[in-house]
Amino acid sequence: MPNDGAAADAPAAPRPTPPAVPLSGHPALSRHVRMRFDRTRERHVLLGPESVIVLNSTGADILGLCDGHRSVSEVAAELRERYDRVVDDEVTAFLARLVSKRCVEIDDGP
Amino acid sequence: MDRDIGVDRPFGLLAELTYRCPLACAYCSNPLELAAYADEMSTAEWQRVFTEAAEMGVLQCHLSGGEPLLRRDLVDLARTAAELGMYTNLVTSAIGLSRRRAEGLKEAGLDHVQVSVQADEPARSDRIAGLPSFERKLEAAAIVKELGWPLTVNVVLHRQNIDRVAEIIALVEDLDADRVELANTQYYGWAWRNRAALLPSREQLAGAEEIVRAARERLRGRMEVVHVLPDYYSEYPKPCMGGWAARQLTVAPNGDALPCPAAQTLPLPRASVREDSMEKIWDESPMFTAFRGTDWMQDPCRSCDRRGLDFGGCRCQAFQLTGDPARADPVCRLSLDHPLVTNAVAAANEEQRPEHESLVRRPRRF
Numbered sequence: 001m002p003n004d005g006a007a008a009d010a011p012a013a014p015r016p017t018p019p020a021v022p023l024s025g026h027p028a029l030s031r032h033v034r035m036r037f038d039r040t041r042e043r044h045v046l047l048g049p050e051s052v053i054v055l056n057s058t059g060a061d062i063l064g065l066c067d068g069h070r071s072v073s074e075v076a077a078e079l080r081e082r083y084d085r086v087v088d089d090e091v092t093a094f095l096a097r098l099v100s101k102r103c104v105e106i107d108d109g110p
Numbered sequence: 111m112d113r114d115i116g117v118d119r120p121f122g123l124l125a126e127l128t129y130r131c132p133l134a135c136a137y138c139s140n141p142l143e144l145a146a147y148a149d150e151m152s153t154a155e156w157q158r159v160f161t162e163a164a165e166m167g168v169l170q171c172h173l174s175g176g177e178p179l180l181r182r183d184l185v186d187l188a189r190t191a192a193e194l195g196m197y198t199n200l201v202t203s204a205i206g207l208s209r210r211r212a213e214g215l216k217e218a219g220l221d222h223v224q225v226s227v228q229a230d231e232p233a234r235s236d237r238i239a240g241l242p243s244f245e246r247k248l249e250a251a252a253i254v255k256e257l258g259w260p261l262t263v264n265v266v267l268h269r270q271n272i273d274r275v276a277e278i279i280a281l282v283e284d285l286d287a288d289r290v291e292l293a294n295t296q297y298y299g300w301a302w303r304n305r306a307a308l309l310p311s312r313e314q315l316a317g318a319e320e321i322v323r324a325a326r327e328r329l330r331g332r333m334e335v336v337h338v339l340p341d342y343y344s345e346y347p348k349p350c351m352g353g354w355a356a357r358q359l360t361v362a363p364n365g366d367a368l369p370c371p372a373a374q375t376l377p378l379p380r381a382s383v384r385e386d387s388m389e390k391i392w393d394e395s396p397m398f399t400a401f402r403g404t405d406w407m408q409d410p411c412r413s414c415d416r417r418g419l420d421f422g423g424c425r426c427q428a429f430q431l432t433g434d435p436a437r438a439d440p441v442c443r444l445s446l447d448h449p450l451v452t453n454a455v456a457a458a459n460e461e462q463r464p465e466h467e468s469l470v471r472r473p474r475r476f
Contacts, residue, residue: 032222032260032288036195040119040167047197049222049260049289050336052121052169102334 021072021092021099025106028068033103035063046103053103058083062094068107117393117402119167123196124360124371125156127187129176132205134240135228136469137266137308139299140176141374144473150363153183155384157190159361162388164194168359171196173220176363179206180475185214192219199224201264204250205243212250216257223254224262224291230277238271240471251285262289267318268308269458270466275318279325283333292322293338298372298426300472307467309458315343342451346416347423347439354401354425359392367391369398372426376400376435401425406436410444 021027029035033048035055044060046053055063061082065075076091098104129140129147141147151159160171171191178184179202191198200215204225227247228238235244254261263282267275275292282290294315297305310318319337326335341348351358355369365384368374381395392398400406404417411422422428423439431440431450440447 034197034221038167038169045169047169047221049197049199049224049262052197 021095021106022108023073023076023088023092024071025108026068026071027066027075027095027104027106029063029066030103030105035060046098048101048103051101051103053098053101059094062091063098063104066095066104072106118356120163120355120357120359120392121168122170122172122358123160123163123168124172124174124358125159125187125191126174126176126360126362126371127156127178127181127184128363130180130475131175131177131203131472132180132241132474133177133203133243134471134474135238135266135300136240136304136471137268137295137301138472139296139301139371140472141299142303147363150181151365151384153186155365156183156187159365159383159388160187160191160194160196162383163359164191164196166389166392169196170199172199172201174201177203177205179203179211185211185218188215188220189218192221197221202226202250203239203243204247205241207250207253209253212253212257216259220259222262223259224264225251225254226264226266227251227278227281228265229271230274230281234271234274240474248285251287255286260288261285262291263287264291264293266295267292267310268295269310269314270308272310272314272318276321276325279321279335283329287333289334289336291336291338292318293336294340296341298375298430300470302430304469305454306457307469309340309342309454311459312343312455313459315340341424341427341439341441342455344441345443347420347427347441349420350424350427350439353403353421355392355398356402356421359388359398367395367397369401370426372424373397375426376429401435408436408438410442410446411438414444 033046035044035046038045041054044055046055061079062075065078072092072095073088076088095104099106128150129144173188178200188198198220199222200220201224225247229235232244236242251261263285265278295301295308301308322335322337329335351370360368360371361383362368365382366374367381367383378397378400381391381397407417407422411417423441425435428437428439429435432447437447438445440450
């Protein structure tokens with residue numbers, strides 16, 4: 001639709017700061033977002049309405065663990081088994097950015 | 111991102127399947143010479159375009175127009191795009207989105223629907239659209255939600271509806287949309303012809319901005335509110351398309367390949383997917399290489415610290431306003447041509463203007 005799809009090109013108003021992510025929350029990809037491997041770029045990508053996010057391998061690993069069952073701290077703990085150095089802050093900061101882009105939802109329940 | 115594949119690959123394809131449309135909006139960005147695009151590509155041609163696009167790394171396919179629902183093969187085209195793994199988006203007026211059609215598109219794998227709404231109430235909306243369409247849009251939006259799609263409502267803002275932005279947001283909330291794009295008109299195609307009647311005043315913009323900011327805060331976590339400000343009121347130009355032929359490409363109904371939907375206005379040789387592969391066009395055609403990167407720039411862009419941020423702004427706007435597509439976008443306050451924009455803004459802020467000036471509508475269907 002002409003003059004409708006060009007939002008990404010024009011000056012946008014400032015965005016609010018990302019929300020805090022509780023370590024006890026249960027993150028999952030939003031219902032409307034898909035993660036897939038892109039052979040052209042050899043990266044995982046997140047695809048949603050009007051957004052493409054190219055992930056690095058750590059980001060893809062984090063999201064691969066975000067199944068709505070594991071808590072944020074459990075995700076970080078599993079990553080520590082794979083990598084030498086993963087701090088909770090890196091995981092929460094990464095998830096907070098994706099929450100603010102509505103790619104990830106966090107269930108605060110137990 | 112890996113650089114070993116030469117030029118970066120595009121992320122998105124805007125497939126303008128047809129320029130036919132049941133609406134007659136005066137802000138339409140379709141080309142003025144609509145009849146030149148009547149020779150639309152066949153189903154098989156579009157399917158080849160989608161296949162080539164996916165192979166070269168396109169991840170999102172926007173099915174647009176005109177009104178894409180006027181293509182009788184839309185379900186087949188959506189299925190092809192979805193099967194190729196692209197995130198597939200329908201951009202529609204919703205006229206023609208019956209339940210049966212919607213169910214077919216859902217089954218085909220369409221991911222997301224964007225429905226345009228012209229205003230918050232029937233009389234104004236129908237007047238802007240040039241067709242009694244408001245009620246049908248609401249019904250279609252409800253079907254979109256019922257079938258489980260994410261719903262974006264697109265609203266083009268301009269002088270004749272921007273004062274209703276609070277009521278428009280309330281309507282979008284009622285429709286339970288996941289996203290709303292409140293996008294001020296960009297002046298291409300028919301919108302360019304109607305610029306004087308569409309460009310809002312500074313006061314109108316300031317009022318709308320305050321309302322949208324409050325709504326975004328209130329709706330945070332429930333609805334994404336995208337607000338696109340008119341570049342005529344900006345100090346610096348928009349980073350048009352994320353840089354010329356950097357992230358997106360458009361294919362017009364007749365197979366013309368363009369770096370953006372307005373680029374057919376530029377004095378560059380045509381590139382057509384009917385004659386060349388998408389990859390060759392992207393990598394080699396003058397249409398795509400002419401303004402890629404920063405080598406083409408003149409001053410003030412060439413020596414500007416912002417050249418990597420806004421890429422000199424919009425080439426089509428530079429050409430439209432100055433006759434030279436390589437000049438700085440006149441929106442930029444550093445452009446020598448900036449008075450072309452400030453004069454238009456001054457005219458929009460004159461007092462004693464009629465509330466609804468007459469508009470040159472794009473023809474319906476044709």
